[in-house]
Amino acid sequence: MTGIDDLPIRDELRGKSPYGAPQLDVPVRLNTNENPYPLPEPLVERIAERVREAARDLNRYPDRDAVQLRTGLAEYLTKSGGYPLGIENVWAANGSNEVIQQLLQTFGGPGRTAIGFEPSYSMHALIARGTGTGWISGPRNEDFTIDLAAAERAIAEHEPDVVFVTTPNNPTGNAVPAETVLALYEAAQAAKPSMVIVDEAYIEFSHGASLLPLLEGRPHLVISRTMSKAFGAAGLRLGYLAAHPAVVDAVQLVRLPYHLSAVTQATALAALEHTDTLLGYVEQLKAERDRLVAELRAIGYEVTESDANFVQFGRFADAHTAWRKILDRGVLVRDNGVPGWLRVSAGTPQENDAFLDAVRQVKKELG
Ligand code: PMP
Missing domain, CATH: 3.40.640.10 (Type I PLP-dependent aspartate aminotransferase-like (Major domain))
Incomplete structure (x- = not known):
């Protein structure tokens, strides 16, 4: 069987993996900083x-x-x-x-x-x-x-x-x-x-x-x-x-x-x-982002100041274990490989509630 490494590919591409966040079919997907609102x-x-x-x-x-x-x-x-x-x-x-x-x-x-x-x-x-x-x-x-x-x-x-x-x-x-x-x-x-x-x-x-x-x-x-x-x-x-x-x-x-x-x-x-309508959703997402920051801090997480539609939170002894435990509760967030930290995209209020419930439980479990 011919694999990538059997091909005469450029040396700097050898042994590398393609970019890509997991595209998993779970109820709440908050891992790729997408806008959660479908187009009007x-x-x-x-x-x-x-x-x-x-x-x-x-x-x-x-x-x-x-x-x-x-x-x-x-x-x-x-x-x-x-x-x-x-x-x-x-x-x-x-x-x-x-x-x-x-x-x-x-x-x-x-x-x-x-x-x-x-x-x-x-x-x-x-x-x-x-x-x-x-x-x-x-x-x-x-x-x-x-x-x-x-x-x-x-x-x-x-x-x-x-x-x-x-x-x-x-x-x-x-x-x-x-x-x-x-x-x-x-x-x-x-x-x-x-x-x-x-x-x-x-x-x-x-x-x-x-x-x-x-x-x-x-x-x-x-x-x-x-x-x-x-x-x-x-x-x-x-x-x-x-x-x-x-x-x-x-x-x-x-x-x-x-x-x-x-x-x-x-x-x-x-x-x-439709710029004006679309930017209206941005205002909602900013409010949800600020709510995520406040609630994550109230739960006891550390949060990096956010000016984006996502929030970095931690710290975890092992971020990947925490990522898995959040996923087990039906919520997909992102492990970007920053040691101790995970990232969550601001979703709809319902999605964010589901996320906050999940991380509340994970906090109790992992401390
Ligand atoms: N720049 C930054 C900082 C990003 O986070 C992303 C998407 N995650 C992009 C650029 C690329 O976005 P797109 O190609 O969809 O415009």
Whole structure:
């Protein structure tokens, strides 16, 4: 029998496993930071209408430059971010994972390196590996904030080509202050200069503002966003970035022609028409997130400050045992491999109640 290792795959892929959270069929799934609310029916109707229109042209390739969609995204960012952006500042792809892949294909690659401050979104390191970019694991403090002095030293020492900052950070939930991002940008410019990618996948859930205004006068800064979380459309696969127009021009060099299907573009445009309704769910989720933080603390858990739609809680002598015990009670949370900690996504009030009941019992059992 031929297995992966019998194939002439690249050495750095040997013995590795693909990314993926367990997709288990349990009553309450709070493990992948999805939005628990299905799209509202009027939006489902609008998607059907727009997709029907797009279907009439499916014999043709889609708009390669996604002009209408990028214009809509620029309007959304301008309105919500308080900083004027046009189509020339915005690029879209199949999920922010693809945005990040295109950025690493453009600014990383063989002989180049990227740094991230871990624990953070593990796909940054995996996409680095997939694009042949060397990965440097930067430090964090005990409370999961970025250790700025150590980060600046690491940037000066390694001179990475790409610096990742995730705010709010996944899986820890905490936001990174604008001053820290600015200091990292300065350090990155002094060292190389390199690109700084701020991953704002969860920014709509934050107590604070987006870092979009920092784009002013900073052509090496990129802000990455997604419709998977706040827009409740993880299944759509639509991510986007905001940056200097030169960055948008640069990623054209690596994007596949027609990468964004006409169906995807039509669906995303329909979702943008319903922005206000969708962001209404964000407010509910923020309230539920804050309730999870308060109740977990009341039960006796430690909780990392959260600006996202999920909460990191602990500490457990053995996080995996705790994960299993919560799962035995019908609730799937995430063990991200951070020793002592688990992560739970904010669900509907009923799902969160089920989760809180489960962890109350687990606390009694494990202490
Ligand atoms: N960035 C962060 C920090 C994430 O947590 C995720 C999804 N879990 C993504 C990017 C990717 O999201 P998508 O590809 O669905 O846009």
